[in-house]
Amino acid sequence: MKLNLPALRTLYLNEMRMILRDRRTIIMAVVLPMVVLPVVLFASSWTRERREAALARTVYRYAVAGANEEQARAIVARAREVALTSTNANVRRLHFEEKSVTNVMEALDRREIHFFVEGIDPEESAGADDHDGRDVLRIVYRGDRDDSGSGASAMQALLAQAARAQRRVLLEAHAFPVPPEQVAAVSSTDLASKGQAAGLALGRIITLLVLVLIFSGGAVVASDLLAGEKERGTLETLLTTCAGRTEVIAAKHLVTLSMALFITLLQGANLLVCVGFRLIPVPADLAAALPVRQILLLLFLLLPVAALAAGMLLLTSGYARTYKEAQLYFLPVVLLGVVPALAPFFPDLPLRSILVLVPVSNIAIAVKDALSGVFDWPMIVLAWLVTGGAAAAVMRWSVAFLSEERLVMPAAGDAAEFAGGPARFSRHAASWFAALWAVLWIVNSYISSADIRVQLFVNLVVLFFGASLLMMWRYRLNPREALALRMPRLAVWPALLCAIPGGALTANGLARLSTRIIPVPSEALDEFTRSVIPEGMDLFQLLFFLAVMPAIFEEIAFRGLLLHGLHRRLRPVALAVVVGLVFGIFHFALFRFVGTAFLGALLAAVTLLTGSLLPAVVWHAANNALGVIAARNEIPMSDLHPGYYLAGAGLLAVGFWIVWKNRTPYPGLRPYRKSA
Numbered sequence: 001m002k003l004n005l006p007a008l009r010t011l012y013l014n015e016m017r018m019i020l021r022d023r024r025t026i027i028m029a030v031v032l033p034m035v036v037l038p039v040v041l042f043a044s045s046w047t048r049e050r051r052e053a054a055l056a057r058t059v060y061r062y063a064v065a066g067a068n069e070e071q072a073r074a075i076v077a078r079a080r081e082v083a084l085t086s087t088n089a090n091v092r093r094l095h096f097e098e099k100s101v102t103n104v105m106e107a108l109d110r111r112e113i114h115f116f117v118e119g120i121d122p123e124e125s126a127g128a129d130d131h132d133g134r135d136v137l138r139i140v141y142r143g144d145r146d147d148s149g150s151g152a153s154a155m156q157a158l159l160a161q162a163a164r165a166q167r168r169v170l171l172e173a174h175a176f177p178v179p180p181e182q183v184a185a186v187s188s189t190d191l192a193s194k195g196q197a198a199g200l201a202l203g204r205i206i207t208l209l210v211l212v213l214i215f216s217g218g219a220v221v222a223s224d225l226l227a228g229e230k231e232r233g234t235l236e237t238l239l240t241t242c243a244g245r246t247e248v249i250a251a252k253h254l255v256t257l258s259m260a261l262f263i264t265l266l267q268g269a270n271l272l273v274c275v276g277f278r279l280i281p282v283p284a285d286l287a288a289a290l291p292v293r294q295i296l297l298l299l300f301l302l303l304p305v306a307a308l309a310a311g312m313l314l315l316t317s318g319y320a321r322t323y324k325e326a327q328l329y330f331l332p333v334v335l336l337g338v339v340p341a342l343a344p345f346f347p348d349l350p351l352r353s354i355l356v357l358v359p360v361s362n363i364a365i366a367v368k369d370a371l372s373g374v375f376d377w378p379m380i381v382l383a384w385l386v387t388g389g390a391a392a393a394v395m396r397w398s399v400a401f402l403s404e405e406r407l408v409m410p411a412a413g414d415a416a417e418f419a420g421g422p423a424r425f426s427r428h429a430a431s432w433f434a435a436l437w438a439v440l441w442i443v444n445s446y447i448s449s450a451d452i453r454v455q456l457f458v459n460l461v462v463l464f465f466g467a468s469l470l471m472m473w474r475y476r477l478n479p480r481e482a483l484a485l486r487m488p489r490l491a492v493w494p495a496l497l498c499a500i501p502g503g504a505l506t507a508n509g510l511a512r513l514s515t516r517i518i519p520v521p522s523e524a525l526d527e528f529t530r531s532v533i534p535e536g537m538d539l540f541q542l543l544f545f546l547a548v549m550p551a552i553f554e555e556i557a558f559r560g561l562l563l564h565g566l567h568r569r570l571r572p573v574a575l576a577v578v579v580g581l582v583f584g585i586f587h588f589a590l591f592r593f594v595g596t597a598f599l600g601a602l603l604a605a606v607t608l609l610t611g612s613l614l615p616a617v618v619w620h621a622a623n624n625a626l627g628v629i630a631a632r633n634e635i636p637m638s639d640l641h642p643g644y645y646l647a648g649a650g651l652l653a654v655g656f657w658i659v660w661k662n663r664t665p666y667p668g669l670r671p672y673r674k675s676a
Contacts, residue, residue: 004247011251019221019255029217033263036213037270051146059095060151063116065104072119072137073098076155079162094154108142114151115141196373199294203368208341210267210302211360214260214309215334219327221259222313225252226402227326249402253314253395260310261303268299297370301380304388305363311394312337318402325431332434336585344368351379354516359390422482425475429565436467436557437586444588452537456545460553468556483560484666488610491662496615499655500622503602505648507623508637511595512645533631542628551621558583558600559607559616563666571670572608579604599623605656609663 019025064073080096101107104116120136137159141152168179272295316333320326340360343349344367351365362383369376440463447455472482479485533542563579570578580601584593603616630637 003250004244007244008247008251008254011247012254015225015251015255016258019224019259022220022224024220025217025224025259028220029259029263030266033213033217033266034270037209037267038274041274058147058151059097060115060147060154061097061099061113062151062155063099063101063104063107063113064119065116066118066138067121068119070119072117075119075137075159075162076117078166079155079158082162082165083158094158096155096158104140108140108148111145114145114148115139115155117155199371199373200368203371204344206267206298206371207302207305207344207360207364207367208338210264211305211309211338211341212334213267214263214306215313215330215337217263218256218260218310218313219330219334222256222310222317223320223323223326223330225255226314226317227320228323231322246399249318249399253311253399256314257307257310257395260306260313264302264306265299268295268302271295271298294371298367301363301367301370301384304384304391305360307391308359308387308394309337311391311398315394315398315401318398321427328431328434332437340364351376351383356383357386359387363387422475422477425471425477425565426568428475429471429562432467432471432565433562433582436463439463440586441588453541453545456549460549464553464557468553468561471561477561477564481667482564483556484564484607484611484613486612486614486664488612488615489662489664492606492610492615492659493618495655495658495662496619496622497655498651498658499602499606500619501626502648502651502653502655503599503619504623504626504637505640505645506652507595507598507602508640509642509645509648510598511592512638514594515591533628539628539632542632543625546628547621547624550624551617554583555603555613555617555620558586559603560613563604563607567608567666567669569670572666575669576601576604576608602652606659608666608669609656609659611664611666615659 062076064076066072076098083094099107099113101112104113104118107113108116116139118138118140120138139152139155142148272292312333313330316329317326320329340358341364343355343358343361343364349355349365351362351369355365356362356379366380366383370380440459443458443463444455447458471477472479533546558579562582563575566575566578580597580599580603583600583603584597587593587596599620603619606619607613607616627637629635
């Protein structure tokens with residue numbers, strides 16, 4: 001593909017002039033990225049200093065109460081006397097004032113005191129499990145108030161120091177042979193410098209922060225370059241010039257890439273000016289973690305991330321027909337795009353692992369390691385090449401993909417809009433499921449502590465089934481066609497006897513393999529099992545709520561409506577993969593994604609081969625039932641001998657071979673490959 005470079009240069013300069021005249025672009029792509037990082041650094045430093053100064057000036061008001069009030073007051077008084085002669089400057093600067101109140105609880109609620117010290121009678125405390133009859137002091141405070149919590153902590157530290165001083169006096173009075181502090185003395189040494197510790201904290205978030213800024217600023221540019229011009233009709237005018245379609249798309253891609261790189265370089269300049277040149281007062285630890293060479297390395301590492309994000313944004317904008325539609329598509333793209341940048345937040349994810357082959361995640365880990373003083377240069381170079389290669393592939397693919405006439409000319413899409421009905425649903429299906437995912441996320445955040453049966457009813461019946469009915473009504477879809485309510489050939493049913501256990505074993509084997517990349521603590525798996533399969537629920541209820549209901553309502557939504565909406569837009573293999581990925585994303589849990597997405601792709605494949613939703617419903621129900629029975633009988637499906645997983649893959653292959661031989665393909669599918 002040979003480009004007309006003079007035409008490309010002219011188009012690029014013209015697009016840049018147009019973009020820089022747009023006020024929204026200046027605000028979102030220039031002003032906002034320019035001020036966010038300095039404001040965050042300055043605000044964090046300012047608030048920390050103000051908080052420390054306020055706490056240093058604070059006079060903590062307290063009261064003494066309880067059955068043993070006088071003895072408690074005497075103990076606190078001795079502690080305050082010891083503090084006056086303490087060698088610890090932080091202890092000496094603490095100020096306390098005792099207040100006389102009639103009701104300590106009301107005084108605490110009215111903020112008249114920060115906390116109160118309660119003296120408990122030894123006879124009362126002797127009956128408690130955690131006391132042995134000695135004098136006990138209880139500090140009561142409000143954890144939802146910063147000053148109350150800090151005051152209680154300060155008093156507790158003061159009393160502990162006084163207790164140590166009193167213990168020393170008693171031991172010396174009894175001629176204890178060695179100083180008490182030398183008995184079982186324990187010391188700890190942190191080999192990491194304070195700069196390395198601060199760099200670790202910054203390294204975890206810096207890639208995520210830069211990526212969010214690129215998405216927020218670049219989305220404005222990308223949506224106006226293609227979706228906005230298609231809506232205004234100016235893209236058609238541009239295509240009538242002597243410039244080729246490839247040069248037009250390439251110029252727009254270069255503009256988006258330029259803005260993404262500018263935002264990235266701007267963050268490096270912010271760090272260099274604010275931290276490296278001390279323009280903004282920041283902690284000395286953070287300044288030590290970011291010398292100039294570290295900032296330059298950080299910029300170099302983030303360049304392919306910016307290029308990859310730019311390609312994703314322009315591709316999304318080109319897929320949309322209007323500016324508003326592009327904004328709707330950007331939400332799932334941004335949410336999914338930032339997920340790889342969360343890798344540094346997971347413990348024990350080394351760069352020298354299979355993770356080095358995962359774009360963006362490898363750069364995020366490399367940035368964290370570099371800022372904390374760890375330089376594995378071969379892996380850093382490999383990570384940069386992998387992400388850079390992914391960015392180059394996305395750029396090349398997006399230019400070729402967006403050069404197709406149906407994506408840069410809105411006529412075909414407008415015809416579908418005017419036609420309405422099923423043709424319109426084909427364009428809107430992805431948007432509906434993106435909105436359904438967001439609603440599901442919000443609803444689950446409110447009902448996560450409810451009974452599992454309530455959660456399943458809300459998710460499956462109200463959301464999935466309700467949204468499916470709404471889509472069929474809105475677009476006047478024929479339920480028999482949209483849900484593929486047809487009977488498959490009889491040979492399909494015995495094929496499922498091989499495919500169901502084979503698919504379950506293979507999915508669990510893939511899930512186990514994925515834990516090599518993203519380790520999952522066993523406690524998290526146990527907690528998930530307890531939350532999904534609660535104790536006290538009989539087997540019939542478990543099978544109904546966890547096998548039958550998901551099989552019916554999830555299949556209606558995913559292998560029914562979603563597959564029907566996309567079957568004319570994607571080829572069969574891509575369609576099965578996309579439906580499987582969406583199915584995995586809807587289950588939220590990261591450690592379940594691989595196995596769930598694989599199962600979703602299998603169910604989509606059997607629906608496409610048989611032209612019927614019924615085998616997928618039966619397969620889904622049987623798969624979940626196997627999981628419930630295995631969990632009830634403590635069979636470790638994800639910790640079996642590898643031979644079982646290989647045998648499962650063989651059974652799965654046999655089952656699909658039988659289905660293939662007896663296939664009745666889904667009506668209206670695109671061909672498996674482009675015709676010559």
